[in-house]
Amino acid sequence: METSAERLENNVVEVTVTVDAKDVDKSIADTYKDLAKKYRFPGFRPGRAPRPVIDSNIGKEAVLAQATETLVNAIEPQVLEAQDLVPVGNPSFPDATPAEGGKDFTFKIRYTVRPELELTSFEPVEITLPSEEATEAEIDAQVETFRGYFGKYEDIEGRSVEAGDSVYLKCKGIENADSVNFENRLYKLGTGSMPEAFDEGLIGMNPGDEKEISFEMPQPEVAEGEEASELVVAKIDVTLNRLVERKLPELTDDFAKNNFGFADVQAMRDAIAKEIGDQKKQAIPQLKENRVTGRLAGRLEGEPSNEYTATIFQELGQNFLSQLQARGMSLDSWLMANNMNQMQFMNDLQAQAADIARESLALDALVRHMG
DSSP states (O other), X not given: OEXXXXXXXXXXXXXXXXXXXXXXXXXXXXXXXXXXXXXXXXXXXXXXXXXXXXXXXXXXXXXXXXXXXHHHHXXXXXXXXXXXXXXXXOOBOTTOOOOOTTSOEEEEEEEEBOOOOOBSOXXXXXXXXXXXXXXXXXXXXXXXXXXXXXXXXXXXXXXXXXXXXXXXEEEEEEESOTTOEEEEEEEETTSSSSOHHHHHHHTTXXXXXXXXXXXXXXXXXXXXXXXXXXXXXEEEEEEEEEEEEEEOOOOOHHHHHHHHOOSSHHHHHHHHHHHHHHHHHHHHHHHHHHHHHHXXXXXXXXXXXXXXXXXXXXXXXXXXXXXXXXXXXXXXXHHHHTTXXXXXXXXXXXXXXXXXXXXXXXXXXXXXXXX
């Protein structure tokens, strides 16, 4: 097989491929054998029908077309490797004609490829990395997490609900809120897991109070040229069971010893510092690579093609859905757990695809420059 490539307009590369006659003949012979086994021809045992019989029943042109398709599919990966191409989307075959027995077969394949963009500079990039050692703030945060394992919620007496409070609620959906139905669930105001209007309805309530809270359901972002959907109002019957605050145990040597097996608080902090440091040492090489490629992408001249970005977007989406499926989770349940709607998810995925496209093209430019 011989190949030669020519770069056309709009990021299209046309590859001319020539296949030896002997490979053509083998593909044709294999196709006749397959057809002889696949179909029953009167007067002949399976796999024994001669070529003239197959030609008269199926048609010689159809046989050659199938042999050509099989041949092209078999050698296409070799074409990509020979020309070092990474296609975007499916190839096209201009002026496709079937191969003929006893002759070399020449055909063309057109691939849409990644655009070749340049960088404004090839000077080394400069980045900032965090320390490999644990900071006091990181250690403090982990200590608070340890204390949180043994935290308890205690009732607040003598006042009503205020912004940022934690409460235990009984809720029953009345309208457009069928999934909101529970007897005693902890809820913290201001987390954003419910609309602000819901939190505002809770403010001023006292334990034992019951009221109906109405709010507009969040609407997805509207694309340009599309009309916004009608507002949906949800109504929930809410009973305030408890107004509480979280109490954490005192940080003492006994706490560190009895609950985690450390000699004292300092020994616990030392162990946390080592673990955080080990984790940071493992993470920094990847962080360094991400920041370097991100900084390099900022030097890219021009923008990735829509086709290339769309290909990455599709790959990201398929990979993410496969990961969810492996975990036994649907996209809807993941969106609900992460307080996102489908439009927000799509926008986030699109932004990731755009970043990856720019970084890949920046690295391509660097590779070409360095040879």
